[in-house]
Amino acid sequence: MRQRVRFTGATLALAAFVALSAVPTSAHAQIRASEKATVSQTADGTTISITYFRPQARGRTDLFGKTVTMGEVWTPGANWATILEVSRAITLDGHAVPKGKYSVWFVVGPADWTVILDPRFQRFHMEVPDSTRDQVRWRVHPTTGPATEILTWSIPEVRADGMQLLFAWGSKRVSLDATVQPSHPIPIARADAEPYLGTYEWKWSDTADKAIMRVALAHDGTFMRETHTPFPKWYPRKQGQPMVRINTDWFITAIMMNGKVWEMDADMVWEFTIKDGKAVSFEIRDSTDELVATGKRVGP
Numbered sequence: 001m002r003q004r005v006r007f008t009g010a011t012l013a014l015a016a017f018v019a020l021s022a023v024p025t026s027a028h029a030q031i032r033a034s035e036k037a038t039v040s041q042t043a044d045g046t047t048i049s050i051t052y053f054r055p056q057a058r059g060r061t062d063l064f065g066k067t068v069t070m071g072e073v074w075t076p077g078a079n080w081a082t083i084l085e086v087s088r089a090i091t092l093d094g095h096a097v098p099k100g101k102y103s104v105w106f107v108v109g110p111a112d113w114t115v116i117l118d119p120r121f122q123r124f125h126m127e128v129p130d131s132t133r134d135q136v137r138w139r140v141h142p143t144t145g146p147a148t149e150i151l152t153w154s155i156p157e158v159r160a161d162g163m164q165l166l167f168a169w170g171s172k173r174v175s176l177d178a179t180v181q182p183s184h185p186i187p188i189a190r191a192d193a194e195p196y197l198g199t200y201e202w203k204w205s206d207t208a209d210k211a212i213m214r215v216a217l218a219h220d221g222t223f224m225r226e227t228h229t230p231f232p233k234w235y236p237r238k239q240g241q242p243m244v245r246i247n248t249d250w251f252i253t254a255i256m257m258n259g260k261v262w263e264m265d266a267d268m269v270w271e272f273t274i275k276d277g278k279a280v281s282f283e284i285r286d287s288t289d290e291l292v293a294t295g296k297r298v299g300p
Helices: 009-022 192-195
Strands: 035-043 046-054 082-086 091-092 096-097 102-106 113-118 136-140 143-157 161-180 198-204 213-219 224-229 243-245 248-259 262-277 278-285 289-297
Touching: 035 143, 035 161, 046 143, 046 161, 096 136, 113 161, 136 161, 192 213, 192 262, 192 278, 198 278, 213 289, 224 243
Parallel strands: none
Antiparallel strands: 035 046, 046 082, 082 102, 091 096, 091 161, 102 113, 113 136, 143 161, 198 213, 198 289, 213 224, 243 248, 248 262, 262 278, 278 289
């Protein structure tokens, strides 16, 4: 027979305390005056990330001169040193930065500032690194802009070959230009392009579209370019564009605008079949490896 348990006020209070104590909490959960943030961007397979803490101006108008004194080595953040991480080697403002993690520091001056990247990345914000040969250093010229209350790192520009990193706090701005290494070089030697040069007839695998089209592959001294007949209404930007080798006999199209790569069309992979040293046919597959078109050689 079950006995009823009578709960007194003291018992209920104790039970409530125990229940609250049992709620999972993080020992590290806390409100910070400068909260943590991360900004990250990928360009051509290279990912660049900045992890930092974000101090606020809180009414301080002379941030650079009083809050951050002239000549001071200062991390552009708070609490812990701001961290730059690059998944592959890049250049920043033309300076080589190998793959890895770096603490970021500025030496603030009246006109020019110095950027310092130090491979000792896990550092307290007051733990200023000494100078070493492993550091990457260069001078920048800050610009001015509308007041930014909370310190911000952003990536306002992304290109096929890189991106712009932008620091902003108060009225100061520091822009860093990042250039990434190309995943697949676009130029191809004529001797390497020779097996694929010629004219092909091709059609979509969709049986509803039985139109036969032609594509001529020619080398212009630098690139192997594709010219379609009739004009490719399905994607006119492909006309005359370079083909980029991504594997032994696989190519994709590089869409270029004003002499710079705008896009790599990885949704259409040309897979050539070679016989006696010359391409005799190809299949075009999409990003899911589904066959979307087939072609065969019809001319030299």
